[in-house]
Amino acid sequence: MSLRIKTPKTGRAKREVFKRAPKLVETGKKTLICHGTKSSNVLNAVLTEIYHLKKDNAVKYTRKNDKIRPFESGGETSLEFYSLKTDCSIFVFGSHSKKRPDNLVIGRTYDHHIYDLVEVGVENFKSMKSFSYDKKLAPMIGSKPFFAFIGEGFDNIVELKHLKEVLLDLFRGEAVTNLNLAGLDRVYVCTAVSSNKVFFTHCALRLKRSGTIVPRMELVEVGPSMDLVVRRHRLPDESLKKESMRTAPELAKKKEKNVSRDAIQGKIGKIYVPDQKVGDTALPNKAKGVKRERREAKNKSESNKQESKKQKQDSE
Template structure:
């Protein structure tokens, strides 16, 4: 039996049609809006974490204040209400906080594809310092700016759980994809280090100082939130769903005429050269022919003068 969310609703107006087309999956993905929401039981630590994430994401995050009893993404059927909210708010990612005796100060990060839960990552907050404790450094960072990332540790390349955590953090904080960026727009860097089964997350504010040259001197000041996160549970994407989500847009380039590519010479072009008329082509004049040309010009001038005066043209016998 199909779920109510899977039933296609036919739009009744052009405005509703545009909204539904905007929410459909796209080959070229737009910026992910993050859905921040609370579980059944929460702690003040996880509430402050969501507040700081919302501050860093600025307008690219939607924070809900009510508690949700039926949100347990790792359990079968526990993601139904979560997917409903994602479809309603058109969000591509979520952060859910909870607090239990078995898993204290718990954060669940997940991504959506076609408003279905794609993959999940569960983190435990072992240590936390809020942005308000670094007010001086955080005040210099403009909300919504793109950060730099620094991942330290070979686990980010070898361990699948750490690879998932790296991908999840990049999607969470990277913001909009741009082709170029102003140097002054990069005002903070997020440093993430891997240690055993933990992630040490340290954001720093970037300050440009005078150096006497055109290139400024760069200094870092810790701005928060400072967090030590332990990896608890992960759930990678299903094989069929991953194959569907990894489709790339086919870019059709305009065909170039008379152009081919060679492994050795690279780009090779063929030029069109018209047929050359050698007989009528003005060639280089040699010095030995100047006398003959001069005599021919004098004879032609005399003949032209005789014709203009009406005199008979002499005929050689």
């Protein structure tokens, strides 16, 4: 039985296939937001607020999904199908049960297959509406955020280290090389309260005059804010991680020979100068003594030639 391959026939289908094709420089990652069979008011509010923060690059499903269980074998099939259908590489799945109340699963996919998972419990949730502030400070949709990770646990504890990577991928948006300072209007602050608990909040950034080129920054909490308690997590397989971290040969940086970089001095290079052959260089003004020596050497060579000729004649 041969597999049937469908090719796009319309221009719209061709453009859609081209958008989903692999690229040398990938665009921002889309986020899929969905929930399971049972949910709570708190969890519905959390998913809605995450959707508003990612509104420019997110897809939200409102129907209940009975078959999605990310940590169980076979329970991720529907999730991978939705990821392929919506072209989303990050997902946020919410579920509520007696054993795990207000449960939130954040995960990433590679080639539309589950890459890694982090499960957290939501506590002390405060929505955007509960904060009072000047509405002019509200962050704009699509603006680039700052991230502040406070605490040694994000470097020492595996669970918090993994949560840090997933949160960065979830909220950072598209990778850019240059930034406009006026477009930086929000900060995500994550504080490691304990070995498995993180305080997460969203703040607006207010720039004020400081008398120097660098402005003075003030943070105004605009929400949402919540405590994230790490419950379960699943790291990616080493072979899969190695494959996902590969870079295209066209983007690989060529190694600069004899160049090193230092945090203080910056770029340092070594220049190799070949040996100078001074004896072979032509001098502009030659000394008279040199000319006399050459004349004497010439006369000596001529006399030696004449003596060799006489010796040959005498021998004959």
